[in-house]
Amino acid sequence: MNNINKKYIGLLGGTFDPPHKGHESISKNALIKLNLQEIWWIVTYKNPLKKNSSDYKKRIEAVRKFLDCRRIKLMEIDSDKNLYTIDTISFLKRKFKTKNFIWLMGTDNLPKLHLWKDWKKIFYNIPIAIFDRPSYSLNISKSRALFFFKKARVKNNCPKDSLFMTPPKWIFINGLKNNQSSSYIRKINENKC
Numbered sequence: 001m002n003n004i005n006k007k008y009i010g011l012l013g014g015t016f017d018p019p020h021k022g023h024e025s026i027s028k029n030a031l032i033k034l035n036l037q038e039i040w041w042i043v044t045y046k047n048p049l050k051k052n053s054s055d056y057k058k059r060i061e062a063v064r065k066f067l068d069c070r071r072i073k074l075m076e077i078d079s080d081k082n083l084y085t086i087d088t089i090s091f092l093k094r095k096f097k098t099k100n101f102i103w104l105m106g107t108d109n110l111p112k113l114h115l116w117k118d119w120k121k122i123f124y125n126i127p128i129a130i131f132d133r134p135s136y137s138l139n140i141s142k143s144r145a146l147f148f149f150k151k152a153r154v155k156n157n158c159p160k161d162s163l164f165m166t167p168p169k170w171i172f173i174n175g176l177k178n179n180q181s182s183s184y185i186r187k188i189n190e191n192k193c
Contacts, residue, residue: 009038009039010036010039010103010129011042015044031071041072089122104128107130113145120148125167129163129170130171140172
């Protein structure tokens with residue numbers, strides 16, 4: 001079934017430890033370049049591929065304070081356990097049956113994407129927009145997951161509507177200038193006297 005006339009909501013998941021201008025840049029570019037209705041930030045309870053994260057409630061509150069665009073919203077999923085990306089996508093599709101979603105992510109996630117729980121299922125369940133992050137650009141050519149789904153790529157010169165046809169579909173969006181990362185911000189804050 002063709003979904004090109006439906007409105008889409010972008011989903012940006014992560015620990016947001018802390019939220020920063022890079023997250024905001026991806027979100028605002030997605031609103032414009034993909035003509036999305038809005039973006040939902042989904043703060044994960046814990047990232048199984050990261051050793052430590054700050055307190056979940058503190059990260060939720062930090063996101064609440066950080067957000068200043070009415071079309072970028074915090075989506076809280078009540079759970080005291082970690083929901084993996086595929087679980088989050090399945091939950092949101094069940095809960096919001098009239099909404100259509102696209103997964104948003106930065107290229108910094110690509111090296112470990114094939115380690116995500118049911119990563120192939122993610123591609124088969126939702127279109128994906130991958131945003132360039134300066135210094136991570138080469139990750140696109142080295143990603144095992146993207147190599148597996150190379151035929152599902154929507155070229156940038158194709159109409160964006162083709163991204164919203166039946167998954168698997170993914171697009172690489174370059175041109176972003178913000179290179180902030182939560183890891184770098186945490187490291188700076190830890191080293192402050």
